[in-house]
Amino acid sequence: QAYSRTNEKNQKTVEAxxxxxxxxxxxxxxxxxxxxAKKAADNKSLGIELDISGTDIKDYFAPLLPWEICAIMAQTxxxxxxxxxxxxxxxxxxxxxxxxxxxxxxxxxETIEAVAFAEYGTRLGVRPADLARGVYTDWGKMxxxxxxxxxxxxxxxxxxANDPEDAPPLTLSNIYRAIRALKSGEITGEPWxxxxxxxxxxxxxxxxxxxxxxxxxxxxRLQVSSDxxxxxxxxxxxxxxxxxxxxxKQTLEGNSPPYFIPGTYDGSETMxxxxxxxxxxxxxMPSQSHSELIGSQIVGKDGRRVDVLTxxxxxxxxxxxxxxxxxxxxELQIDFKSHQYKSIYGGIK
Numbered sequence: 001q002a003y004s005r006t007n008e009k010n011q012k013t014v015e016a017x018x019x020x021x022x023x024x025x026x027x028x029x030x031x032x033x034x035x036x037a038k039k040a041a042d043n044k045s046l047g048i049e050l051d052i053s054g055t056d057i058k059d060y061f062a063p064l065l066p067w068e069i070c071a072i073m074a075q076t077x078x079x080x081x082x083x084x085x086x087x088x089x090x091x092x093x094x095x096x097x098x099x100x101x102x103x104x105x106x107x108x109x110e111t112i113e114a115v116a117f118a119e120y121g122t123r124l125g126v127r128p129a130d131l132a133r134g135v136y137t138d139w140g141k142m143x144x145x146x147x148x149x150x151x152x153x154x155x156x157x158x159x160x161a162n163d164p165e166d167a168p169p170l171t172l173s174n175i176y177r178a179i180r181a182l183k184s185g186e187i188t189g190e191p192w193x194x195x196x197x198x199x200x201x202x203x204x205x206x207x208x209x210x211x212x213x214x215x216x217x218x219x220x221r222l223q224v225s226s227d228x229x230x231x232x233x234x235x236x237x238x239x240x241x242x243x244x245x246x247x248x249k250q251t252l253e254g255n256s257p258p259y260f261i262p263g264t265y266d267g268s269e270t271m272x273x274x275x276x277x278x279x280x281x282x283x284x285m286p287s288q289s290h291s292e293l294i295g296s297q298i299v300g301k302d303g304r305r306v307d308v309l310t311x312x313x314x315x316x317x318x319x320x321x322x323x324x325x326x327x328x329x330x331e332l333q334i335d336f337k338s339h340q341y342k343s344i345y346g347g348i349k
Contacts, residue, residue, distance in 0.1 A: 039066070048091055048196060048241060050281075052315075054343030055330045061317055062324050064196075064241040064279070069231055073246040073262045074283040079313060079334075080245040081109075081200055083283055085118070086339055087243070088154060088198060095153045095195050102192050104179050106199040107158035108170060115156055119149055122339050153195075155182065169206045172227045175199065176234055183238060197234065198243040202227060228276045244277070254318070258300035260289050261329060264318040280319040286312060311336065312344055 024032065047063025064070055072087075074080040088103055095101045107115055117128035123145045130136045157175055159167075168174045178187075185191035199205075205227055235242055246267045254263015261284040265274045274280070286308040287294050293308040300306075316329040333344045 036067075048094075050087065051090070052330070052332065052341050052343065055332075057315070057317075057330060060325060060328055061279075061281075062320065062322075064243075066239045066241055067235045068241045068278040068321075069235060069244060069276070070241060070279040070281065071244050071246045071267065071277045072281045072283065073248050073267055074285075075248045075250060075252075075262065075289070077288050078248075078283050078285045079288075080247075080283055082334075082339075083281075083315075083341075084198060084200060084243065084245050086341060088196075089152075089339070091196060092152050092154055096151070098193075098195070100190075100193050101195040102153045102155055103196045103198065104155050104157060104182070104194060106170070106175055106197070107156060108200060108204045110158065110200075112156055112158045112160040115158065116149075119152075120145055123148065125337070171206050172199070172230050176230065179234075179238060194238050194240045196240055196243060197238065198245075199231075201245040201247060203247050232276065248282075258298040258304050258306045259314065259329065260284050260286075260298075261314050261316045262318075274319070277319070278321045280317070282316040282318055284314045284316075286314070307331075313341075 047065050049058055049063045050061045051058040072080045072084055074083075088105060092103060095103060105115075110118075114128070114132075117131040120126075120131055120142065121128040124136070124138075124141065126136050136142070157170070157178060159170070179194060179197060181187050182192055183194050203224055205223065231242055231244070248262040248266045252260060252262055252266050254266045255261055262282040264280055266282075267274060286298060286306055287310050290298055290308050294310060296308055298306045298308060311334045313332045313334055314329055315332055317326050320326045331344045332341045334341055
């Protein structure tokens with residue numbers, strides 16, 4: 001009984017503490033709004049832009065601000081990670097001019113070795129597979145690129161062959177803990193300004209103990225929902241935007257044939273993605289969904305046509321909060337050799 005009373009007292013203490021954290025008086029709320037408006041004005045020129053050669057997307061897609069979460073949504077093999085890596089490279093060029101401002105890129109499906117091989121491959125003009133298989137042996141040239149990579153302000157979180165056997169799992173809470181330690185200076189002895197966090201991708205984060213107790217068919221949905229809530233807290237405490245590549249459903253509901261671009265509610269596992277994220281970017285590669293038509297066209301029932309090429313892709317902005325426009329699409333050409341995007345034909349509405 002004494003143990004029960006102690007537990008009840010502790011629970012009430014926790015509940016009281018939570019109330020103090022989450023409950024804000026009118027005075028507190030007005031002050032928070034005032035300070036947030038000032039912070040927005042101070043950071044206006046530091047927003048993260050999306051700029052693709054030959055398009056007006058830079059003017060359409062407003063710069064990402066420190067408290068925003070942006071999804072990059074695509075079906076399997078439609079280039080969400082490829083696009084994310086390109087965008088991070090562009091953002092890194094901006095951050096390189098801002099002392100101690102960095103990107104933290106979290107990898108849940110690739111090892112750190114694979115990430116490094118991809119970076120070397122782009123700069124050396126070789127296939128990452130050649131590095132992985134030991135075919136490439138120009139160590140002098142590779143060391144030159146190593147120096148170049150050392151200057152890129154992107155830190156990586158992921159699994160490596162060099163990790164200890166008892167390394168903690170890549171749950172979002174552990175990821176968050178590591179980023180906070182980097183920000184505070186606990187890891188390197190000096191604090192770092194976190195300019196952007198990317199987590200690739202949300203639906204493969206490990207199931208935590210609490211959600212593991214739920215029925216198997218509900219575990220992933222509950223985990224994604226709780227991780228979305230944690231991401232919202234992360235943007236506030238880290239004071240940076242978060243980029244989340246997302247897996248789209250295999251059967252789309254929000255597309256408009258002959259365009260097979262995922263819509264706002266086409267993220268798999270949970271609707272929390274559509275309702276809680278501030279921005280959504282959708283991608284589609286016709287060659288992946290209609291490989292049998294490469295060199296030809298997809299023809300819709302209304303007569304609209306879409307080219308199916310080996311190097312074209314479509315990007316759409318299905319959602320932007322804050323009264324910003326949404327719904328516009330652009331067709332892009334991908335230069336796989338240089339890892340760059342540019343416009344092919346312009347935009348559609």
